[in-house]
Amino acid sequence: MTHHSTDHFDALLSAVNKGCSLIDTSSNYTGGESEKLIAQVLKKADHKPIIVSKVGYIQGENIKVVEELNSIGQASEDLVKVNDGLWHSIHPDFIRNQVQLSLSRLEVEKIDVYLLHNPEYYFYEEGANQDDYYKRIEKAFFELEALVSEGLIGSYGISSNNFILSPEDPKITHIERVMECAQKVSSSHHFTHIQFPFNMIEIDALEAWYDGLSLLNKAKGFDLKVMVNRPLNAFKGESLVRLATYDKTHPLIEESVAQKVFVNAMMILEKKFKEEEPDESIYNLPLIKQFNDLWNNTRTPDGVDQVYFSHFFPFVARVWGGDLSAKESGPFYDLYDVSLNYARNNMNEMAKDFESQAISAGLIEDGEAPLQVRLIEKYLSYQIDYVLVGMKDTRYVEQLEHLF
Incomplete structure (x- = not known):
């Protein structure tokens, strides 16, 4: 275990023991090491949080896994090859294979919530279109529904950066169409969660694009739980803005x-x-x-x-x-x-510039707490169930524990 992951382990264990109720991971984070680390945390933890994992990315070792599946005639259709080191698939055979691997790495009998991870990689394909996109998602949902009935997962959903695009965009992951896929699969389906980026710069989820309703309103109307990622990392054009202040923890060197x-x-x-x-x-x-x-x-x-x-x-x-x-x-x-x-x-x-603009625009209050804490408090005042933040350091846990 590297020094890096010891910090991670301590931070995560402390967060769970202080009441953090959900851990979000993915089969591809650090090549599966992230799930193994979580397994160790769960063994030591006072209570069991909701575990969310994801499927879709094929990198590193997973490329061999897929080649083996392909050699026995599985998961070969709908394989998206973005480049030599990155493939992507939400094919039923691949989903089943990855659930088994995640269960063994997490050392649990059931994953609470299992998400398709950025299915919009499909749009890298020549001739990709909206109709085929939802056919793939529907096929995946059939498999996920079967995994629910076998007791291997509790429920399922989608994590997609493209949920927040305008409905006019040919690459959108359209919340209504995704919901139709679930209803086609079963009238008592277990499609329960969606995840997408949201922060004070990328606030598309609040745009009233759906007959006067926003993505957040629609999700609530469909009874979906909403998780947002990148709450403190915003893309502005080509550059990344980190919406957090570090002066207390990392004073500037002379x-x-x-x-x-x-x-x-x-x-x-x-x-x-x-x-x-x-x-x-x-x-x-x-x-x-x-x-x-x-x-x-x-x-x-x-x-x-x-x-x-x-x-x-x-x-x-x-x-x-x-x-x-x-x-x-x-x-x-x-x-x-x-x-x-x-x-x-x-x-x-940059964060301080942003902070003063956000205060003058009335987005957040001026206050003693660090910018990141005030922002996350603000996000939780919307119809958002979970704000996902990286727990790399016990100092972050202490800043946020009042929100668990």
Whole structure:
């Protein structure tokens, strides 16, 4: 178990024991490791929350699983190949196979709620259209209904980013048509939950697109439970805005300290580089010129990871001619931490801008609580049953426990 997942484990266990009533996961999160981690949490927990898992993505090990199914003539139709590393399927054979795998990883006899995960991947297909889309969903619902009657799942639903599109959009997951699929499958169907993105920037679920009703109104009218994801990660055009403030947990590093760490790492790198290339300097290399611009002004922690793990760290390893010892890599990891600190604070600045706009527009109250807490309180005042937040850190759990 890595350090990363120990934090996750502690946070999740603490959330459940403080009354968090639902855990959302998926067969493809960290290649099934997420479900195994949840199994360990459930063994230690004081009570059992509702477990939600999902099916659809085919990545990593799962590609082999599907190839094996295909070799015995199963799940070969309706297979969407987005690229070499990502396929997608909601075929009945695949659903049955994945339920079994999830049950064994979660170490439970029944998954409470089982969702089709982004079935809109179908729209990558040449000639994809709305009618065929719902035929696929209906076929999947038949299988899910059978799994309910066998006691392997409690009920089912769909997690789709396309629920929130306008009804005019050819790629919409249309709530009324999905409901028709369920009614065709059985008049006493077990289609109970939908999940989609919702946050203060992406508020499409509130648009009155359905004869004056919104997606949220429709869902309630159909008696569906609503879960929203990405409550604090909003896409604005091409960029990601993190709607959370970190100043309390991650204060900004002092400029002079940051510069010292940077200069130290670069001097060590230059010295090592000159051992092999005495007449050259790293500062003339395009990669380092770019790195000079990026180390202290990347906008997101993910961006920092990309700069370091895809470019900078491999370059350092090449200069060393192989792996560095823990002591040798120290200065470079220190610099990575500094870059992360800057990125969080860049996001913090964007979040603060957003916060002041949201307060002046009357979307949220000004208050002592961190922005993310006030936002989630606001979301829960709508017709939303569950707001899904990542529990990576016990500090997040403490901020939100009054809402469990």
